[in-house]
Amino acid sequence: MKNLRIVSLLFLILLVLILPFFFRSNQYGMILLTTILLYGVLATAWNIIGGMAGQLDLAAGAYLGLGAFTTGTLLLRFNLTPWIGIFVGGLVAVLFAILVGLPLFRFKVKEVWYALSSSALVEVLRIAFIMWEKIGGPVERYLPNYGSALYMRFSSYIPYYYIMVILLFASLFVNYWISRSKLGYYLIALGDDEDAAEVLGVNVRSSKLKALVIYAFIVGLTGGVYACIYGFIHPNFFSSPLSTEVAILGIVGGMGITYGPLVGAVLLVSMRELLRANLGGQLESLYLVIYSVVLILIVLFRPRGITTLLQDTFNKLFSRWVRNNHAE
Amino acid sequence: MKRIGIGKLIVLATTLVLVLTSCAAPQQTQTPTQTASPSATPTGKKLPDKIVVGCLEPLTGAHAIFGTEAKVGMEIAVKHINEAGGIQSLGGIPLELVSEDAGETADSAKLGAESIISKHHPVAILGLYISRMTVAASEVTEREKVILVADALVDSVTAMGRQYLFRPAPKASQHGVTAVEFVVQTATKAGQPVQKVAILNEDSSFGRSNAVGALQAALDNQLTVVYQKEYPYDIADVSSIVSEISAAKPDFVVHCPYFMDAILFAKTFREFNQIPKFIVGMGACGYTDPESIKALGDTANYYANTYSYNPAKNTAQNKKFVEDFKTKVGHIPTEAAGMNYYAMWVLKEALELSGKLFPDDPLNPDNLRQAFLKLDLTSGPAVDTYPTNHIAFTPTGDNPYARAVVMQVQNGEPKVVWPFDSAEAEPVYPRPDATY
Known part of the structure; x- marks a missing residue:
């Protein structure tokens, strides 16, 4: 059984590594894969605060924007390579998360109030960066050195794909590691019933802050890569729609399931893009209607997430195979 | 927290490949030179x-x-x-x-x-x-x-x-220049030269570019900028801005709005009964579009806007x-x-x-x-x-001979009023309903 798992894991890694060869010179295929992975990373990171700790966080755009602006500004002002800048961006996002997390958790802001507060942060930062002319301002700031690997400004999406693969595996590993650690049990407990967990001795404030910090770091890091992919920084990177979408991917994929948000990102982002590319030019808004109907159906019939539907289907299809593995 | 079933994950990953391959595969692989051709180049290359x-x-x-x-x-x-x-x-x-x-x-x-x-x-x-x-x-x-x-x-x-x-x-800054020059020329023609201008713009890069052009034109025409404001494009209440403009008493207002904010400003100017001598939009998005006129009704009258296209040519x-x-x-x-x-x-x-x-x-x-x-x-x-x-075209890709026109809403209809030699109507200046 153990050998099978190792072989399977190696097969999975190999599959992800060779995926770009399926697309070869198809840049559209590569940016689509990269975009899906990007949302997969964001949603997987969100799973720590949203899925495990049960906090409906709507501030992914805030941390992503901070990461993007830190990386972009360090490149523009100090010619610092984004290979270092993205980590500084992650740390800036962490600092901000601590600044907002401390009072929010100290004053027990939770549930819908936490969602509203986190959502407001994104808009506050967007406006602040529009007004902060030295760093932001209303005009786009282009990132130079297109085509340079040193400045993470690749002319092909394949390197971005592999960067996203690394970030994705790191996010999945962190999720998995937390879920098996004491912190994970605390988060799941307080996610189920915060008051009960506190009575039982869980340090709610500290646990939530740790989850927020880890989530912010991953999203901030991803924000730096995001800026390099799109080639500019702008206060609109502090995006409320993006923040909501990340939470939707996490919820629809399956909250609390390690790979649930990734499955949500793979299915929903690819479906939306498939509809946009094929219907968007002719029937303008129809693809968004179809996308919304699918989301509603999933929420109505699979409130625990689409991953549970896939799990059930696979369980039926491969029941014999699974039984044989258990018998080994 | 459920743990990853590795077998399931493999199947999921394989599904991922299939979904993406079907999603991203080019539906049409023909290039222009690969298509059957009715004509060919002199050297026989198919078109x-x-x-x-x-x-x-x-x-x-x-x-x-x-x-x-x-x-x-x-x-x-x-x-x-x-x-x-x-x-x-x-x-x-x-x-x-x-x-x-x-x-x-x-x-x-x-x-x-x-x-x-x-x-x-x-x-x-x-x-x-x-x-x-x-x-x-x-x-x-x-x-x-x-x-x-x-x-x-x-x-x-x-x-x-x-x-x-x-x-x-x-380009956007040319819209700003056009807006100012239009008012300067129109006011001079009407025998009421202008000296003081207020410049307003929403906070996108488009709004900023327009405002920069307007500011430059104001300086070139030796106007005094008595008020300048950049505001969020999704602003919900403009009453304080309208009051500040009124206090600054400009001869005219140059404004780069988006869409809803233009409607909000026009309604607030009227509601407060603090209407400047002239209000000209720059960048086409605001006052003279059919949707804006529909939303504003009579209030749209006398508002002007620069336009990158002349429907009356x-x-x-x-x-x-x-x-x-x-x-x-x-x-x-x-x-x-x-x-x-x-x-x-x-x-x-x-x-x-x-x-x-x-x-x-x-x-x-x-x-x-x-x-x-x-x-x-x-x-x-x-x-x-x-x-x-x-x-x-210049090597940067702009047309050096580009210029915007100005439209003004008259009796509910947008009319081209500038440049004067290709106008379909005379501009109404100053606004008959101006309060200062």
């Missing part, structure tokens, strides 16, 4: 039976109101070009328009650009309207050497050093376009539609020139780029629908 042009506009989301009209403008232009015999220097090859929705974000714009190029291999793409989306998509068009005829007006779009990007329409080609657009949409062409109508004709002229200059390989992107740079149009359908009578 395609259709020249594919991409329309990549925001057809959904906050900017869809502009993108959908831009698309209609392109469709009518392609119809007119094909009816007139297609690209004659290439044996009459017709144009074919393919459309995709660019959404409203940088990632959807970049995905759209990759997708439309991968599927259709267009010789040129028109669109994107929004500057940040143009920035993202133009990295793709540059890499793939596809001509991008942009309708985003922010000045910096042509300052990125893009080689294959051209913008026929006047007295040429047969323009009248034909206006009529066809009215039949299809129900109102006169908006700026987005007009800009893309003449942009398509500019592309047609470039293709014609490329066919003459580079008969062996007219659709080669470098040859087509050279043709764009060599264009010097002073007549023809493109000029007949253009705000000025001269179209050429």
Whole structure:
């Protein structure tokens, strides 16, 4: 059984590594894969605060924007390579998360109030960066050195794909590691019933802050890569729609399931893009209607997430195979 | 927390590959030179039976109101070009328009650009309207050497050093200049010269570019800027700004609004009964669009706005376009539609020139780029629908002869009032309802 798992894991890694060869010179295929992975990373990171700790966080755009602006500004002002800048961006996002997390958790802001507060942060930062002319301002700031690997400004999406693969595996590993650690049990407990967990001795404030910090770091890091992919920084990177979408991917994929948000990102982002590319030019808004109907159906019939539907289907299809593995 | 079932994960990953492969696989792999051809170059190289042009506009989301009209403008232009015999220097090859929705974000714009190029291999793409989306998509068009005829007006779009990007329409700062010069000339003509101006703009890069142009023109005309404000485009209450403007007592207000904010400002000016002598919008998005007039009713009267297209230009080609657009949409062409109508004709002229200059390989992107740079149009359908009578391109991709016109709402109808020599009505100046 153990050998099978190792072989399977190696097969999975190999599959992800060779995926770009399926697309070869198809840049559209590569940016689509990269975009899906990007949302997969964001949603997987969100799973720590949203899925495990049960906090409906709507501030992914805030941390992503901070990461993007830190990386972009360090490149523009100090010619610092984004290979270092993205980590500084992650740390800036962490600092901000601590600044907002401390009072929010100290004053027990939770549930819908936490969602509203986190959502407001994104808009506050967007406006602040529009007004902060030295760093932001209303005009786009282009990132130079297109085509340079040193400045993470690749002319092909394949390197971005592999960067996203690394970030994705790191996010999945962190999720998995937390879920098996004491912190994970605390988060799941307080996610189920915060008051009960506190009575039982869980340090709610500290646990939530740790989850927020880890989530912010991953999203901030991803924000730096995001800026390099799109080639500019702008206060609109502090995006409320993006923040909501990340939470939707996490919820629809399956909250609390390690790979649930990734499955949500793979299915929903690819479906939306498939509809946009094929219907968007002719029937303008129809693809968004179809996308919304699918989301509603999933929420109505699979409130625990689409991953549970896939799990059930696979369980039926491969029941014999699974039984044989258990018998080994 | 459920643990990963590795077997399930493998199946999921395989599903991922299948989903993505079906999703991302190009649906059409023909390149222009691979298609069966009715004509050929002098050296025998086959030409395609259709020249594919991409329309990549925001057809959904906050900017869809502009993108959908831009698309209609392109469709009518392609119809007119094909009816007139297609690209004659290439044996009459017709144009074919393919459309995709660019959404409203940088990632959807970049995905759209990759997708439309991968599927259709267009010789040129028109669109994107929004500057940040143009920035993202133009990295793709540059890499793939596809001509991008942009309708985003922010000045910096042509300052990125893009080689294959051209913008026929006047840039945003020119709108700012036009707005100020129009009022200065109109006021002087009316015997009431102006000295004090208030400059307002929403906080996007477009609003800023317009305001910079207006500020420069104010300085050039030795006006005093008594009030200047940049506000969030989604502002919900403008009463304090209206009061501050009233306290500053400018002779006129130059304003770059978006859409809803224009309506809000106009209603608040009226509600507070603090109406300046004149209010002119810059950048076309605000006061004189059909949707704005519908939303404002009588309040829209006397508001003016710069426009990158002149719907009143007295040429047969323009009248034909206006009529066809009215039949299809129900109102006169908006700026987005007009800009893309003449942009398509500019592309047609470039293709014609490329066919003459580079008969062996007219659709080669470098040859087509050279043709764009060599264009010097002073007549023809493109000029007949253009705000000025001269179209050429600098190496940065802008037309140095571009200029906006000014429209004013009179009796509920938008009328072209400037430049005076091509106006369809006299500007009403000052506003009859001005309170200071």
